[in-house]
Amino acid sequence: MVIYFEKGHIIIHLGMSGNLHFQKNEFTPLRHDHAQFKFKKYSIFYNDPRRFGSIHFAKDLDSFFLFKNIGLEPLSDSFNDNALFKMTRNRKTSIKQLIMNGSLIVGVGNIYASESLFRSKIRPSKPAKNITKKECVYLVSAIKQVLKDAIKLGGSSIRDFKQLDGSSGYFKIKHNVYGREGENCNQCSTKIKKIIISGRSTFYCSKCQS
Known part of the structure; x- marks a missing residue:
């Protein structure tokens, strides 16, 4: 701030x-x-x-x-499918690690990365270099919408996050995958899985996110 x-x-x-x-x-x-x-x-x-x-x-x-060296603002016009596709070229890192890299894109934290990848039907561990242009279109749209939804609902109160008046954010109730290991996917009823990517808990649906 x-x-x-x-x-x-x-x-x-x-x-x-x-x-x-x-x-x-x-x-x-x-x-x-x-x-x-x-x-x-x-x-x-x-x-x-x-x-x-x-x-x-x-x-x-x-x-x-x-x-210094901060990435694109995800809600700006400069963050688009062309920009994301360019970022992914020749990168061996996972797509989840890439969209959480603050030197490339700012403000996409662990929760919103998992939720955005679910909405765009992309497996978090998929190498960034293998992401298609069409997937970039879906992912950019998902990131923007997830962030807008989270802002509207006051964020995700998991442990420490609070509003200025001390109240909790309500985006948690909209989580499709994050924090839902073992629960049924809202789309297909497959059990949500949890893996660790770069030391961070990552949640996804193995059926919806192929």
Whole structure:
């Protein structure tokens, strides 16, 4: 998150477990509240139990290290089937690893990668170099729609994620595969499988995602 000021910018990186919560100024900070942004009557507190997040000040965003070598914004027009197809050429890595690579595409986390690949009927372990142009069309569309759906429903509250007011996100109820190992696929009733790709839990339907 970036907060813009006339003479610089505050950059907040939430990491794995960071969150922001909105309270009155007299609120007693919680155990893992590490920063307070105080306004006239209310404050925004930065809470991070695992301390993987960070807060920075930068005068120039273009040269700031967190914004160097970042990939395409998936909801922008620049992220399209042609761009994705070009990324996949000659890459031996799995398609799931590729779409989660922040230097290529930003903001596609583990949950949304699994859900997008299910919607586009692509097996997560499939080598990126073997992805067809038609599959790129489906996958780009799926990524955009999954992210839009997640934003609309407030995200996926699995462990740490919370809204600014402390409430949970409701995209979890829309999960087709993520976190559903052993349950029936919503499309074909095949049992959802779980594998590990690059150290991350990955969920898919072996029938729908051939």
